Amino acid sequence: MKKIRLISALLIGSVMVLSCATGSMAAGKMIQIKGSDTMVNLMSNLAEAYMQAHKDIHIAVTGGGSGTGIAALLNGTTDICASSRALKKEEETQAATKKLTPVSTIIGLDGIAVMVNKSNPLSELTLEQLKNIYTGVYTRWSDVGGPDQPILALSRESNSGTYVYFQEHVLEKKDYSPKVRLMTSTAAITKSVTDDLWSIGYGGVAYAEHANVKTIHVKKNMDAPAIAPTEAAVHDGSYPISRPLFLFTNGEPTGEVKAFMDFCHSPDGQKIVTETGYITVTP
Secondary structure (H helix, E strand, O other): OOOOOOOOOOOOOEEEEOOOOOOOOOOOEEEEEEEOOOOHHHHHHHHHHHHHHOOOEEEEEEOOOHHHHHHHHHHOOOOEEEEOOOOOHHHHHHHHHOOOOEEEEEEEEEEEEEEEOOOOOOOEEEHHHHHHHHOOOOOEHHHHOOOOOEOEEEEEOOOOHHHHHHHHHOOOOOOOOOOOEEEOOHHHHHHHHHHOOOEEEEEEHHHHHOOOOEEEEEEOOOOOOOEOOOHHHHHHOOOOOEEEEEEEEEOOOOHHHHHHHHHHHOHHHHHHHHHHOOEOOOO
16 A cells, blocks of 8 residues: 655644645634644644645644643643643643643554664564663663674653653653663654664654664563564554554534544544554554
C-alpha cells in the first residue's frame, strides 16, 4: 500500500493545513489542533482529507510536543490537543482548578521504535539494557554485546509525550543520564542516527519506517523473544513499548470538532492512520 508522504518534522513551527481547493482562508469554521510532534504528520493528513470533503472548514495543525498541546488546552487556546501520552496528575489538578473537564479519545496506536545506525551489528535489546543505556549505567556498546565503541544516546526533549512515556515505561521513572543528547524532534533523532554510527534513539514507528535506520527488536527480559513493533505485536501487547495516541477536548466534543473526530474514527480516517505509518484502534 502506498504510504502518504510524511511532512518533514524538521518544520518545528506551526504547520497550517489548508484546503487546496480554496487556496485561501475563506469564511468558515476554524479548528485548532496543537500538540504532539509524533502525531503532527498524522493530524495534518487527517485534516487535509477532512477539508477536501468540507470546503467551509479550515484546520490548523501545530506541533511542539504533547506538553505544549496540553498547556494550550488548559489555557483555552486550542480546540483539540493531540497527545502521545495521558495527562499528568499536576495537569489534571490544573484542569480541575480551572473547572475544565478534559476528555480523551484514542484515534490510533503507536509502537515506539528503538533505532540504531544500519551498520550497527546489534539487532535486539532488552528493556533492562535500554534502561541502563539511557540512565548512563551502560556507556559502551560492548556493555550490551556489541563492539567496544561509545554509545551516543538520543532522546526527545522533556515537553515531548514520547520522552515522558519512555521515561515511565522503559527507565521505570528514573532520570535520564545528563549525557543523553536531547533533540528537538523525532526527525532530528532519525537524522542523527543515520549520520552517527554509534548512536541510538527512539520515536514513533512511522518515523523509523521512513528513515534510513535499523529498528531494534525489543525483549521484555533476557529469556523473552525479541519483538519488532509490528501492527500485530502492538495489538496483541507482545511488543513491550506501545501506547495509545490521544485527542483531548475540554468536555465532550460538539459541532464541527465532533464531526472531525468522528471522521478520525471512521474507516476512511483509520485508513489514513495506517497509511501514515501508525496502527488502527482495532485490529
